[in-house]
Amino acid sequence: MYAYRPWRVATALVLVARLAACGDSPDRLLARAQQAVAANEPKAAEIHLKNLLQQQERADARLLLGQLHAAAGAWRSAGKEFELALAAGHEPAIAGLGLAESHHQLGEWKKVLERIAA
Numbered sequence: 001m002y003a004y005r006p007w008r009v010a011t012a013l014v015l016v017a018r019l020a021a022c023g024d025s026p027d028r029l030l031a032r033a034q035q036a037v038a039a040n041e042p043k044a045a046e047i048h049l050k051n052l053l054q055q056q057e058r059a060d061a062r063l064l065l066g067q068l069h070a071a072a073g074a075w076r077s078a079g080k081e082f083e084l085a086l087a088a089g090h091e092p093a094i095a096g097l098g099l100a101e102s103h104h105q106l107g108e109w110k111k112v113l114e115r116i117a118a
Contacts, residue, residue, distance in 0.1 A: 026056045033064060042068050059090035066098050075105040 029052035036045035066081030079102030
């Protein structure tokens with residue numbers, strides 16, 4: 001008999017999700033990510049956003065990915081995504097606030113003050 005290996009199941013699910021997303025437009029992937037967030041499925045939303053970002057760099061996708069990381073408490077990853085959202089042209093009042101919160105949560109007070117002053 002074969003031994004049950006959860007990593008094989010997880011790998012298969014990721015591959016199926018990627019194959020299913022191959023034909024989707026970036027707008028469709030963003031819509032799917034937003035639906036996954038509404039359904040409280042952050043991992044599915046993250047997969048859709050990463051597939052979207054492989055096709056096209058988008059500030060709104062970076063912002064949503066940063067918000068997902070922040071909600072999970074992954075502040076370093078959230079900060080990176082907020083920085084990329086700003087670099088891609090997202091509104092500083094939204095992405096900058098997320099970046100400042102990330103710095104705050106990481107105890108990077110000097111960076112918080114720099115972000116507020118910017």
